[in-house]
Amino acid sequence: MMTVAIALFTADLRTHDSPVLRGALDAADQVVPLFVLDEGIRAAGFRTPNRGAFLAGCLADLDAALRERGGRLVIRSGDLVREVCRVAEETGAGQVHVAGDVSAFAQRREERLRAALAGMRRELCVHADAAVVIPPGAITPADKGHSAVFTPFFRKWSAAGARRPLGAPRKVSVPDIDSEPPPEAVGLAGGRPSSGLPPGGETEARRRLKAWLGGPVDRYEDLHDDLAADATSRLSPYLHFGCLSPIEVVHRARQRGGAGAEAFVRQLAWRDFNRQLLADRPDAARDDYRCRQDRWRPDGEDAEAWRAGRTGYPLVDAAMRQLVTEGWMHNRGRLITASFLAKTLYVDWRVGARHFLDLLVDGDVANNQLNWQWVAGTGAATRPNVVLNPLLQARRFDPKGDYVRRWVPELREVEGSAVHRPWLLPGDLRRRLDYPDPIVDLDEALARFRTGRAA
Structure with missing residues (x-):
């Protein structure tokens, strides 16, 4: 039988x-x-x-x-x-x-x-x-159910040693059983996806992984924060849907070797770190991991301007528009936009996390919610009150303004770094731009955040 x-x-x-x-x-x-x-x-x-x-x-x-x-x-x-x-x-x-x-x-x-x-x-x-390299609970401090600080977690994670990847089966025998039509026929997607959405599936995932490890990964340590260079792997949607095994990705990256590959592997460890946090604290998907007694401002006009990419801060707006177009956002952009909503606008991180989950192809409960909490200062961050100034971030990670001009067409005729401060442009040029003034003063916003968190 x-x-x-x-x-x-x-x-x-x-x-x-x-x-x-x-x-x-x-x-x-x-x-x-x-x-x-x-x-x-x-x-x-x-x-x-x-x-x-x-x-x-x-x-x-x-x-x-x-x-x-x-x-x-x-x-x-x-x-x-x-x-x-x-x-x-x-x-x-x-x-x-x-x-x-x-x-x-x-x-x-x-x-x-x-x-x-x-x-x-x-x-x-x-x-x-x-779905992970090291299962949650496999590496824990002696007195806790999970690691709350990434660096010691990463040291143990690196030393733990994952199993070797399994090969694909040569033959799969399936009994006689009915199946429904493919999901396109039953309207799985619903609505209109982003125009720049990448193709899904293991075939495309493996093609991209091979191309990434064939050379571009070597530049990762130096360029992973360079917004205009777009020098990250873009494998996160395929990892999220399990089109790629994280164990195989880490194994092949380590075979490649080099500083870029090691920096890339470190980022993969963050996936496991967030999963072990959520495994021990499932409520962190909706509640503060570490409550700061914040008095969040309401989800109103400022938050809507943030969602629309019309804050008046070009780097923030560029990243938010990339999200709408591609269903993806550069990781440095995620940090900047999250800090702007949760700390500069002082709007509840859950508002931003929900918006990201609505649009991100790689939207993952563990990574999305815990990374939002990390930036908002309610998560596992060791420096919870750091605020990312979008102008300083622009100077460091988009110094020539190429990333902004790519995603904010209203500012494409503005040359060089002046694109990051359009309110300082000459009057005639500024009037021609269909671009808003800043919705908030950064110094006033910083004072509001510090007062609100200290209250």
């Missing part, structure tokens, strides 16, 4: 280094590669146009990869627990393999699924190493 196992794909949409798929293949003669279009996906933010469109591309690519190996992706819609149990009943599957996750939503889903399968005398097998 043929045995069957289910490989339940969530945010691990790949065939290479897939503990979920490999575990199911090792456990049974046949495997059901399953993805459920759960209503919970909507609640988790995946049905925003950018992530919905990217996810549709990922699923189509995963289906194609499985078909090359004799299999296919089985798609069902509805409550995830109900649909997994239904597939298990239809195929006689004895095990369900799934990637571990740290969000409160994923934890509740896992508990429900485990209980439902136990009632059917089926087993749930959770692979904690499918």
Whole structure:
């Protein structure tokens, strides 16, 4: 009698280094590669146009990869627990393999699924190493459930040693079972995605990783903060959807070697750092990790100007417009725009985190929320009251103004660094520009923030 196992794909949409798929293949003669279009996906933010469109591309690519190996992706819609149990009943599957996750939503889903399968005398097998390099809880201080400071965490993380990447399977045998149409046919994405959205899927992810490690990574240490150079990997959407295994990325980067590769690996460690924070403190997705007794200003006209990229501070506005166009933002831009909202405008970090989740293709609960808290000073930052001055940031990271001119067309005729202070331009030129005056005085804003946090 043929045995069957289910490989339940969530945010691990790949065939290479897939503990979920490999575990199911090792456990049974046949495997059901399953993805459920759960209503919970909507609640988790995946049905925003950018992530919905990217996810549709990922699923189509995963289906194609499985078909090359004799299999296919089985798609069902509805409550995830109900649909997994239904597939298990239809195929006689004895095990369900799934990637571990740290969000409160994923934890509740896992508990429900485990209980439902136990009632059917089926087993749930959770692979904690499918989405991270080092699983949460593997490296912790002696007196805590997690590390609250990144530098000592990174030292332990680097020394811990990850497992070796798994190869992609050569053959996947799938039992006879019905599947729904591909997600494009059921309108997964909804709405209109950003015009500059990259293609989703493992095939494109691996192409980009190969190109990145083929040379550009060598410049990463020197250029990763240079906004105009755009010299980062842009792999974050593919890591978020699991089109790339972080273990394989780290392994291949270390094989490449050099200062640029090591600086790149350090950034990947931040993903694990934020996940272990959220694993121990799930409430940090919505509540202050460290409460500062802030008296936040309301989500009003200033916040709307920030969302629209019309603050009057060109570097802030350029980054916010890049987000709208590409569904992505340079990491230095994320720091600058987050500081501007949470500290200069003194608006609740949750307002900004929600906007980012609505637009970012790589919008991830752990990274997005914990990075916003880090910048706002309510998270794990060791210097919680640092305010990033957008003019000083412009001088350091866009000294010639090329990044601003790329994303703020109203200012393209302004030459050099003068683009960062358009209110100082000669009257005739300034009047021709359809660009707003600054919505806030930086010195007054700094005083307001310090007073508000000290109150």
